[in-house]
Amino acid sequence: MISSTRAFLFIGVCFCLLKPLYPKTEFPYPGDRPNGITLHAFVGGDIQVTPEKKIRRGTLIIRDGKIEAVGKNLKIPDGCREWNCTNQTIYAGFIDPYLLSGSENPKFLELNHDEHIHATADLSFHGIPSTGQDPGEKGPGFEVSGVHPQRKLMDGLQTEERKWGKLRKFGFTSAHLAPSEGIFRGTGPFVLLSDQEPNELILKNEVSQIIAFDPVGKKSSPPVYPVSLMGVLSVIRQTILETKYTNERARFESKNPVNLRLMPHTGVRALSRSLGERKSIPIWIEPGSCLMNAKAMEIAQEFELNNPVIIATGDEWRNPKISLSPHHDYILPMIFPTIPDLPNPEDWEQISLDQLRAWDHAPSMARLLNEMTRTISFTTSETEPGEFHKNLLQSIARGLPENSALASLTTNPAQICGVDKICGTLEASKLANFFIVSGETYFTENPRIESTWIQGRPFFHYPDQGVTDSNSTEKRNEQTSKLAQHPSRLNKPVLRPTSVLFSGFNLWSCEEESILLNHDILIENGKISKIGLNLKTKLPKGCKVILGKGRHLTPGIIDCHSHAMILGRVNESTLPSTAMVRIADVVNSESINIERQLAGGVTICNLLHGSSNPIGGQNAVIKLRLGESPNKLIFKKAPQGIKFALGENVKQANWGDKYTTRFPQSRMGVKMFFQNRFGAALFYEKKLKNAAEQGLPFRRNLELDAILEIIRGKRFIHCHSYRQDEILVFLRTMEGFGVRVGSLQHVLEGYKVADEISRHGAGASTFSDWWAYKFEVYDAIPYAGAIMHERGCVVSFNSDSPDHARRLNLEAAKAVKYGGLSEMEALKFITLNPAKQLGIDPWVGSLKVGKDADIAIWSGNPLDYRSRCVQTWVDGILFHEIEASAERDKKRADERLSLVTKAQQSLKKEISIEPSEKAKSKFFRYSLESACDLYPHSCRSNENHAQCLHQ
């Protein structure tokens, strides 16, 4: 892997060296001011040749823009212009490896939650050849918004003297100009930060293909695909697949005579250079959030992308273990959130631990990344150079070694940009890019930079004598410390015994028998191994014993309809079929809802796409293993599933007057839409078989792949539905394709067609008593669960809300109240029945020997309002224990208080540099991982779900 990267670097460097390195104004035209001579010697100063090597009172000789020699006591060539550098230090010019460019006000990607859900019309289905208008990019190329790998920033390059001049004053001499728009953004050049003609500046035409996880579709009006994070990830997959397919087909056609050859379009051609064997242009990824770093690495592995450089957000403290990797190079922005000066003591109440942690971790991020990644480089993007410098010093004060800081500004960026043969150090034959600072070091509060030299040309800075007193150039060694903790300190199991005996509990087995009073249950290696009376006599060695004392023990609660741990939008609300998007891509392992729901006895959630489209995205069934990574939360044995939806939401009935042209707009069209997509999938299957038989390259389509899996019985449909007519029509339509529906979700009029649902064999996952929030639920009744149960349906109650998920046991109690069900049957509505609906009942959902030890313990009858969930176990691991959880809450409260004190004290200190607006507002921005907890989504309302739960 590394060797191929090196090979590429070498090619890149050769390419550079072919260019004339010396300005063409060698012999000035009459009237032009001639440049100075190009032979210089810098004598008597300290020379920081590399981050590790410093020469005391050395000599640096440059000729024609390149370094000729560096060392101690060098012979100075005749005719040299000599510069006395006594009491000065010379550093290699700094390199910014990710200077955002290409738009008026380029910004880092900040993934965040928006309050509103939008959708749009007039779209073809992504991935289906030649349908309708081009929904995305104009002109040739990929037909999806933001996918323009062919764009080259180099083509429109202009100097940005206002910005670059400021950077030079802080020692920057070159940069990679990174494109800032789109998903596949294209490439940018590596340039000198000089004021010459653009042609003179480019050292390398294309550094890398930038992929950003940017839901670009939401910037359009009306919004277009993709607006969600999972949509972006699907776009990335489909685009890479398309490119690979085109190349395969081109290869195939070159070997087999064909009449009309496939002409790969410009997008494919551009992206091909980053895929396949050769990979002449590496891929860099800007994931936009901590958890998405891990996803970027996964995608890279999935498509063999050679460990791309990752652009960090500075939020990696949330989960360093999965967001940082020793196999990747990282680029770190230096935007530190600034604590505001709040007028009243009460105002501090509004400041959360999360905000304070982000503030306190910021200066420590450089050190953390430096320790945990292959290399780290800094970028000045979106910071003022002065602010960048201040933050750099803060990072050093938090323990980033100075030589690492230097490497992050010189050798590391040079290496990742593939210019390490010509930039990054002051070794002979490299470009004469450097700067000269007064005194012994650059790392002072107010470094006095005398001059910056780019390719042997000087820029003098004339530092203001008044401001710079002698003290400020003195080095400050004051170390600061971090108070904020990583979330992982508290997000972890309480206990992990190999075996546990629960002795003397009232067991709600949810199997044939009724409540087993005063029974024992033995857990070994995460599974239920014995149930009976008096199991105490033969216990495994070291078995932990927990005494029931009249308490109740139930299977862990299974929530068959949840959106509580999903990142970056629950709905890809643009296309009517989004079968290609995957909730598994955007599971929020950092969500606070995990522990809140564990505290209510929940052990499994069915995370579903929203209900905006007839065919929504693929679901993810997760176990609430607090503290584990998104991938480890996923319940691997659970059959795959997909969200479908009917009725008002999919026909955009409550979306406003703008949304009247997407098909379908009526229940008539909803039925036809399913027939269309299933028909398309069958046609696709035929082509697939045909291609396989004839050995032809096949164009994969992720949407139809998923629908085909449904037809083949490998993917369960979970269909949001309300009215009796649409329920029947949907069941019959699916029967027409030989498909049995896994579960009908909400299914509020299901009680009217319970016999038909039962005969079809679909599960019914409903609410206990919600109704009348929109017209199609005017006939919803709380007796529905009981009626459907009586008529043979497998019925569950779900939450569809992070609030209800905290108290599903009490929701189940309503089945006793309204339907007169037995208490055990009612409890099955939230345990065994949802397990059946999800196809996971062989492993979970009841207390049965051999099943997973997913267990909730209650202080009293779980259907009684006076009871509390005292313990929750997943796979035999204790994740919630009432006292331990309270202790954890207290630790967080204490941490918050101490951080408030620290923040208040820091405000009293003098602030040398006015923080930028960006830094001030950053304090009030929520990271993706936390924003998604603040705006809970519910299928009950699709117009403004935030309002739904907050009003």
Place this chain on the structure above:
Amino acid sequence: MGETTTLYRAKKIQVTPSQFFQPGEILIQNGKIRAIGNSIKTPKGCKIIEWKNSEIYPGLISPGSSLGLAEINALRPTRDLSEVGTHTPAIEAWVAVNPDSELIPVARANGITHSLIIPMGGMISGTSGLLQLHGWGIEEMVIKKRVALHLWWPGHGLSIPQPSHKSKTKPKSIADQDKERIKRITEINEYFDQAIAYQKLKQSGDQSFVQIPSWEAMIPVVEGKVPIMIHADESRQIKAAVQWAQKREYQIILSGARDSWKHADWLAENKIPVIFRHIFSAPPHRSSPHDYYFKAPGILARAGVSLSIGLPLGGWATANQRNLPYHAAHGVAHGFSREKALASITIEPAKALGMEKEMGTLQVGKHATFLCASGDILDLRTRVEKIVIQGIEVSVESRHTRLNQRYKDRPRR
């Protein structure tokens, strides 16, 4: 109202939150309670009703909803809960109640006999009325008009938004935002001062006086005849609102009151009645415990605050009014005594709305408004079997029971 005398016998009668008779008997006449006890001497000709396996509780009082004003919240034609304008004190919520709303019998079927109907929209949204969930038309159903004036306290939050390159204006600094929130309180004062000036001018009989409906509606408020229900959630809002009211010597009821538990002792000391509507709200910060608000009612009640429990206000909660007892019940596992939980949906809201002489408990002389349930009214498994409102037995049927019956009886297919 019922002319005859009726005696109800039940397994248990909850007279007040702290007092019950088991078994119990309650005698009613002309819609009022005449006697109550373990065993009452039965008058001649008295009708006797046996509810021997059931428990009787006072009718439950919802301290705020849009019942009758919102039918299906997603449908605009069915919403009458909010009006345009920032200061509309002359708006009267009860005039727009649809007596035949399907939501009313559904709420009633779980023992909700009264709800305060609150107007929304703007800072001063108007006055509320107390709706009895039974009667022929709104004139029978509205049993108290102008219960309170509704003041929605302005927000105190501070934030710096992302600088936008579309709008050239810089985000407002924290200091400027602080100035603005002080200004907003000054403006509230000014509005009430203008109302007082209007009232004085009117009294003076000066010829310059012109009758203005908005100011007319403010007169009983500034004269202290109508209390002000202040809707405030955050600590900062609550403190500012209570201090404002104390300074002006207004009688207030604090509604919403999300953070009120943090100031429980202070609110108790100052005798501020609180309607807490946030038991099921999401904890404010990610770091806040899951039971952050579950504990609040217990803390408030133990401090001695006069505490009612309500649902959140607005259209979405209207259809769920029947769950009022469970909003109160949820605090019980978290330190709220069952007695206080019962009080918070019966006598406490009656007091807060100035109706404690008529309702809220089953003491002699009060309205004969009660429910009969299969067990503890706070228990989610309990069924409400009968409702009596001012002596009249009212149907517990609803759209839900009708549809249930119809489809339960559907022949098997």
